[in-house]
Amino acid sequence: MPELSLNGGRVWYRLGSEPLLPDRPTLVFVHGAGASSLTWLYQLRALRQSMNCVSIDLPGHGKSDECAKCASIADYAERLAEILALLGLENVVLVGHSMGAAVAMECLAKGGSYSAGILVGAGPTIPVSRMITEALETNIETWSEMMEDLLFSPATPRRFVSKSHAASSLQAPREVIRDDFVACGAWSIADRLANIKVPCLVIGGRDDALTPSPIIEALGRTLPNAKFEIIDDAGHMVMVERHKRVNELIIEFVHRQEARKPRVRSRG
Secondary structure, three states, X not given: OOEEEEOOEEEEEEEOOOOOOOOOOEEEEEOOOOOOXXXXXXXXXXXXXXXXXXXXXXXXXXXXXXXXXXXXXXXHHHHHHHHHHHHOXXXXXXXXXXXXXXXXXXXXXXXXXXXXXXXXXXXXXXXOOHHHHHHHHHOHHHHHHHHHHHHOOOOOOHHHHHHHHHHHOOOOOHHHHHHHHHHHHHOEOHHHHHHOOOOEEEEEEOXXXXXXXXXXXXXXXXXXXXXXXXXXXXXXXXXXXXXXXXXXXXXHHHHHHHHHOOOOOOOO
């Protein structure tokens, strides 16, 4: 995994393929609370043939150093903007899951060089049950078992759930995970959604127990320039559980945005 330096620490990221090609759309993937760039492996593998894919370990997650204290979603958005500037990436499609979608929305609401947003498992707020933070502070094993049940749909085979959860959960220290959930619970963008001008695709799982589908639908209906789809038999980890359908939606959406861009005519 390549790395860059931020505030005296290291930030790691994954590339779907190298090098990043200028004639392709660039997707930047942002993971959720306590997770890492591993969240998006199904997307990186499927989309790398036609798109530049960059999946970031946010500060304090995965292989990235904490670099700077991120006590709020706004803090993470500032770090993400700094990371994109260091990578020299512009006109990117921000793809975020849960907390990562909140971070993406903060960036999109501030404007800047973003071409679109893809928001997975998120609403204009992210409700956080006190039960989650209490379990996290009490017993990490109990918390992990509880999250396995909350993250996935009952329709998802348990062997797949256990394998996926074991591979991608607990990608940050307990204190960072706790701060992530506190930041999510304190965050809202409901009164600033009109500031997001770029096209957005909102995706959710019908069985999402952490961000219930009505909240996800509310985001899709309220964003000024958005379409949304709720996928049956999927939970909060819809991009893992129903990765083929999610990848189809991403490809359709990105290709539609690319087709709308003005063509540059050659002279001569």
